[in-house]
Amino acid sequence: MRKLYFVLTAGGLVVAGPAFAQDLTNAGATLTVQPGAVLYVGTGGLSNQAGSTLTNAGTLRTDGGLTNAGTLDLNTGTLEARGDLANTGTLLPGTSVVTFSGPANQLLTPGGASLYQVVVNKPTAGANTLQLGGSLTVLNQLTLTTGLVNTQNGSTVNTLSLPDGASVSGEASGRYVLGALQVTRNAVSGSSPVDFSHGVVLNPQGNSLGAVSITRTAGLLTPDVSYGQNVGGTSKGIDRIWAVVPTSQPSSPVQLSLSWLADDNNGLTDLTTARAWQQPAVGQMWRPAGPVTDASSSLSVSATPTVLNRFTVSNAANPLPVTLVDFTAQAQGPAAVRLNWTTASELNNVGFTVERSLDGHVFAAIGTVAGAGTSSTAHTYNLVDNRLPAGATLLYYRLGQTDGSGEVHYSPVRTVALTAQAAGFVVYPTHVAVGQVATYLYTGPTGPATLHVFDVLGRSVLSLPAEGRAQGEVPLAGLAAGAYVLRYTTATASFTSRCVVE
Template identity: 25%
Template sequence: MTNTGNNFDGNVTIQNAGGISVNDNATFIRNGGANTFKLLIQGIGSSMNVNLDMIWDINSGTEANNELTINDNGTLTVQEDLKLDYSGGMKIMAQLNNTATLNVLKDILFIATADNLVELKLNNSAVLNIGRFFVRGTPKYGLLNCNAASKVVYNGNKYIQVFADTAGSGTGDVFSYMNVQLNNSRPTIPQVTMAGSARIHGILTLTDGVLQTTNSNKIYMRPASSMTAGSNASFIQGPATYSVNTVSSITNVYQVGQNNQLHQVDLTIDQTTNTETEYTVEAIESPAEDFGYSLPGTIDLVSKVRHYSITQSLGTALDDAKIKIYYVPDDGVSDVPNLAVVKDDGASNWIDLSGTGSGSPSGSIISGSFTSFSKFALGNKSGGGNPLPICLLHFSANENNSQVDLSWSTASEINNNYFTVEKSRDAVDFEFVIDVPGAGTSNQTLYYSDIDLGPYRGLSYYRLKQTDYDGSFRYSDLVIVKIKEGGNDEVYFSVQPNPATDVMEVIFGGEIRGKNAPLISEYSGKIFIFDAQAKLIYEKELGSSFTKLGVNLTYFNQGIYFVTLISNDKLYKAKFVKE
């Protein structure tokens, strides 16, 4: 639909259970005019399906905004990208109300030249399902405004997704999340990574998929927010933070974990004032005993498998705090009455916080009170019978002259019958490679190795299965192995020359014997070039036959430009100067 600049109403309305299906791109172009320019989907059963991209290309116009509105329980499904592209005129406003649903199976692109010109707003109980990335230029113009019971769902089974950060342009535009659901069933972990730090004001529901965070890119749960539904299939791998701004006792649930395992921690806080203070928890797969700290007389052993880091930002003093640690079989708890929680004192000493445990080999333990934060772990009281073991220290699979070298190590095995190495082409269906006998029960580090003489060509996945005498078993993380065959798997991305004058080349492909080679079909990509005002200047699909792409810069103004490439489920970025 195009408004060439005349003053006519450009409206498309779908209602009364009506439906529209577009087999190609659905494009809305406005080059001027003062009248409304709108797509409205409303009413029970009303829907629109777009088989490729939906594009809003707004260049000029006055008075009336450009509106994409979904009301009631209307539904819009875009099978590929939703592009909100503003270069002039009135604001692009996409709004979901009531129980409306917007499904975008790939990317949502925000393209603008200043703040408050492109906005996606979720009201009431509206739901946005996104299958891959939010893409913003530099600066990060574009608003995501979530209210009430609305929800953003990172929803997919094919792509590794990137959780868009809250920070935007730095001058006004931000992403404001209310409720967020993680629902990515891609086989390899993590399924979702962070573009930066994100703040959630409502509920984070962990349904499926692991969210990888770091100290600089993490989840901040705002006061009165919560995490729910965590499991071994879905947790935060890395640090997670809650903000507290009350003097009332409050317990926050941290659904953190590592290595295919949820290690939930509940932290109860009693602050002396209502000054907002942040508390960060991380489960770390590193033995507490490796710190070599001195043990108190009441403790003779600390965990050989993991510890927990808990920190407090500058804020208020504590009246009191307690921690509840949820332990699992590989924590090695067998003597609950003699289980304790320990923390370090900052001077290389463990402190006995005692605690009350429940259950074996799985259960939980609530510590005694403390007023400062540091490292925490499980401890065995003097004379107790908790071995607190670790089973698997590492598992690796590495290509070596068209074979795959396998190695792993364990410490303090208990009732370990045997190991099985398995491999898969798709990380779903696995086949047997080899069995290796275990050591039964051992208190020393043991090393194992073997070779797969007949690996798959291309991309494959390996895992280690450890089976006890009683038949119970557990798996390691998946390890990816790539053996080249004809094409290549690694993505190489560069922009040259830089600075450039007439032509700039984007190099995109892999390397075979020192030469650039085309990518296999599953690693095709899409390139975008933005100017310094975040206006989209150029875009192109890159198929599997590309090794490099020449971009004619004749019509580019002098200045700085930003190149974004989406390929192999990842974002690649570069900057160049046009002279």
């Protein structure tokens, strides 16, 4: 043990001036560091055992670990911990500033205790994390000068809580709180914005929300814990989720501003169409909560919800309120295109608008199909485009999905190449719903003709004059489901095609 100066008093041991120790164990004594005094404990560490009391009104620095199983009263002094800090006894925070400045990663195990003010000032790049071994409350200020705080320990995500009046400062790229950071503000009401200091500014806009706690979970790269995704898992948002819990839900829209660091972009490279998204509860579907915003520079968006729950940020198409797992467009003969699509889940889905384009840029609606509303099961849809533009050899199709708020989300574009029209006779579509009509194209010799429809047994079920027209309808209404042969007969030729009524 190196130079160590104590003053012995009736109350126990008092550090009245500079004191230095390679290690220090307090085994049942009362040890006080007076104002202006310095107690420096080297790499051997400091152990304040059960039944012992250590009060710090001066300066205490530990290069090794600090363990407390007795009473550790931080009082009005300052504590610089350069090793791990583990508390299993009584820790009184006082108004002390506790700085974590070790050159290696450090573990703080609070043991249910609170700290008044915490500073993270780590000197070594790559070994710059303060990890929480349990949940911690910081009563006044968390300041990040250099280094990260990680609330996750193994599979447990602890919570770093800042009560009303406390805040976090200094968050920037490479130094912020990973895991769960909860900030509470009391008596949130009126029309003044309230800054929660961890990426949320809430304007109650006349609502009386009472105490509001917002837990930000960030940087864990875990779906539905730190980032949102659609039900199919094919798209995702930034690696931050804010869970907002008010005492009273608003009766009219409030204003939320959400901001984040580029560290949590989570692979999203296009933020020109960023927007806020909202989720009622863990595991449920996300829906848009704010306008589309170019956030590529600001890394911030706004939302105007009427219910406060879970929020994240993504671009305008991720996570989608409708999980589209398949969308195809295929030619059916020379004059029809069949479009099929399947959803894995839907949220407030009013329906789909099928759009067609000749050049891939200007689209026009050709039909609509009603959606399933809100559903977590798969649904299959189709539409047949049988009014193709004359002479077209390449067509472009996309789906416009409309949700309950009127927002429209577009699918990827599909292309269909059409073959040149061959001489003869063709019926399209080849699959027709019961009660519907089919269309035929005839490119043979002109003149009087007859159109016959036969069932699979060769029995004639329909016969009508065709008069050599190049295009006409086949009225299949009244025919039962099944396969049919259609024969177009002129004085000099006969042509055959097939279709299925289903």
